Amino acid sequence: MIDDRDALASTAAREVALDCLEAGIEAGHPRTVIRDAVTLEDETFRIAETTYDLKAYDDLVVLGGGNAAAHVAAALEEILGDRIDGGVVVTDDPVDTEHVEVREGDHPVPSERGVAGTRHLLEAADAATDETLVVTAITGGGSALMPAPAGELSLADLQATTDALLASGADIGEINAVRKHLSALKGGRLARRVAPATVISLLFSDVVGNDPSVIASGPVVPDESTFDDALAVLERDGIDAPAAVVDRLERGVAGEVSETPGPDDPAFEHVSTHVVADGMTVLEAAREAAAERGYEPLVLSSRIRGEAREAATTHVAIAEEVRATGNPVSPPAVLLSGGETTVTIRGDGTGGPNQEFATSAALELAAEHAGSGRDDDPNKITVAAIDTDGIDGVTDAAGALVDGTTVEDPDSARAALAENDVSPFLEARHALIRTGPTGTNLNDLRILVVEQS
Numbered sequence: 001m002i003d004d005r006d007a008l009a010s011t012a013a014r015e016v017a018l019d020c021l022e023a024g025i026e027a028g029h030p031r032t033v034i035r036d037a038v039t040l041e042d043e044t045f046r047i048a049e050t051t052y053d054l055k056a057y058d059d060l061v062v063l064g065g066g067n068a069a070a071h072v073a074a075a076l077e078e079i080l081g082d083r084i085d086g087g088v089v090v091t092d093d094p095v096d097t098e099h100v101e102v103r104e105g106d107h108p109v110p111s112e113r114g115v116a117g118t119r120h121l122l123e124a125a126d127a128a129t130d131e132t133l134v135v136t137a138i139t140g141g142g143s144a145l146m147p148a149p150a151g152e153l154s155l156a157d158l159q160a161t162t163d164a165l166l167a168s169g170a171d172i173g174e175i176n177a178v179r180k181h182l183s184a185l186k187g188g189r190l191a192r193r194v195a196p197a198t199v200i201s202l203l204f205s206d207v208v209g210n211d212p213s214v215i216a217s218g219p220v221v222p223d224e225s226t227f228d229d230a231l232a233v234l235e236r237d238g239i240d241a242p243a244a245v246v247d248r249l250e251r252g253v254a255g256e257v258s259e260t261p262g263p264d265d266p267a268f269e270h271v272s273t274h275v276v277a278d279g280m281t282v283l284e285a286a287r288e289a290a291a292e293r294g295y296e297p298l299v300l301s302s303r304i305r306g307e308a309r310e311a312a313t314t315h316v317a318i319a320e321e322v323r324a325t326g327n328p329v330s331p332p333a334v335l336l337s338g339g340e341t342t343v344t345i346r347g348d349g350t351g352g353p354n355q356e357f358a359t360s361a362a363l364e365l366a367a368e369h370a371g372s373g374r375d376d377d378p379n380k381i382t383v384a385a386i387d388t389d390g391i392d393g394v395t396d397a398a399g400a401l402v403d404g405t406t407v408e409d410p411d412s413a414r415a416a417l418a419e420n421d422v423s424p425f426l427e428a429r430h431a432l433i434r435t436g437p438t439g440t441n442l443n444d445l446r447i448l449v450v451e452q453s
């Protein structure tokens with residue numbers, strides 16, 4: 001799964017870090033998740049504690065979108081086979097499916113083909129009746145991949161607003177409060193389109209805290225955010241949105257455009273929501289892989305957020321403590337974390353949050369190594385950081401793997417960070433991890449392997 005793995009795995013600690021990454025990605029892949037989450041026995045479809053008698057429905061369709069949506073559809077087909085009558089998913093990571101139509105869209109900025117695919121998805125939703133069972137395949141990336149401009153808005157309006165929101169530093173809850181109010185599908189509006197069908201909503205969460213109304217902007221989840229909230233995000237973050245967008249939001253605040261459906265809306269009467277995978281799914285598998293290799297595993301948090309380079313300093317400090325005093329676990333140990341860090345763009349280079357995390361960690365390790373008075377073991381702490389979807393920032397790398405040998409010239413590492421240009425820096429040091437699109441999207445995975453003195 002990891003390209004050129006042998007070249008990266010030059011020490012035992014690196015080998016362990018790569019094993020943990022691979023175990024995490026495999027556990028988060030829809031084929032693994034769906035196999036664990038749903039079963040079919042005779043005509044009874046089970047998800048968690050709920051069962052559905054397929055004989056009670058005329059047809060079963062799969063609808064959805066997101067980076068991993070086609071993989072979810074394919075995994076559902078493996079279990080449900082010919083019982084699936086059709087459906088549409090929109091994704092940027094297509095795979096072959098037999099019954100569900102896979103349409104391509106684009107991420108992180110929506111595109112024309114995404115709009116066309118989403119229109120098709122909405123047509124399939126409109127065709128649902130009270131005898132339809134709809135299974136939704138909703139994963140991270142769905143907001144960009146399922147663009148359905150509301151009212152008079154155009155794709156260009158959505159693109160300009162998305163660009164501005166992504167550059168603004170607004171968090172995903174804020175970004176999606178805006179996107180929901182510009183869409184014919186997000187913020188629960190897809191539930192209205194499929195009502196009165198029965199809906200089983202399967203969610204793969206790339207949102208810290210798993211709020212279902214934020215994951216892919218909650219197409220079949222009640223929305224408590226308002227036009228007011230959306231306008232406040234634009235104002236607070238100084239976002240220069242197109243006039244048509246501001247106009248729609250202002251008309252919404254004035255009550256001239258209908259609000260997204262809230263928890264009391266009848267559209268949600270027949271919807272059940274299941275978060276079937278999240279960052280913890282990945283962390284638990286990685287933790288197990290570490291333990292199997294004789295390392296004491298410790299999950300620090302599945303909710304790490306904030307500036308990537310600063311999070312790296314804190315992670316390395318904890319690893320140093322482990323190594324120096326055995327707190328909070330004794331080495332050999334593996335520290336693990338998930339969540340999603342961000343990068344404040346100041347320069348004009350190539351990189352991503354996980355690559356900035358790794359570069360900053362490598363810089364810390366080089367400084368710690370040089371100042372330790374104990375230059376015999378530059379490999380005592382090894383750090384890997386990836387985005388589980390295989391695409392860190394807008395690069396073709398998932399992240400990077402570093403240790404105390406990675407940075408020999410701290411000034412170059414600092415310059416690369418200052419320019420947000422860490423990708424070429426890491427490439428030159430053979431530190432980039434490449435996986436290609438992994439088929440899942442469950443946030444970041446960070447592994448710190450701490451060897452014994």
Ligand SMILES: O=C(O)[C@H](O)CO
Pocket residue numbers: 139140141142143144172176206207214215216217
């Ligand atoms: O698509 C989105 O909105 C983000 O990936 C969060 O799920």
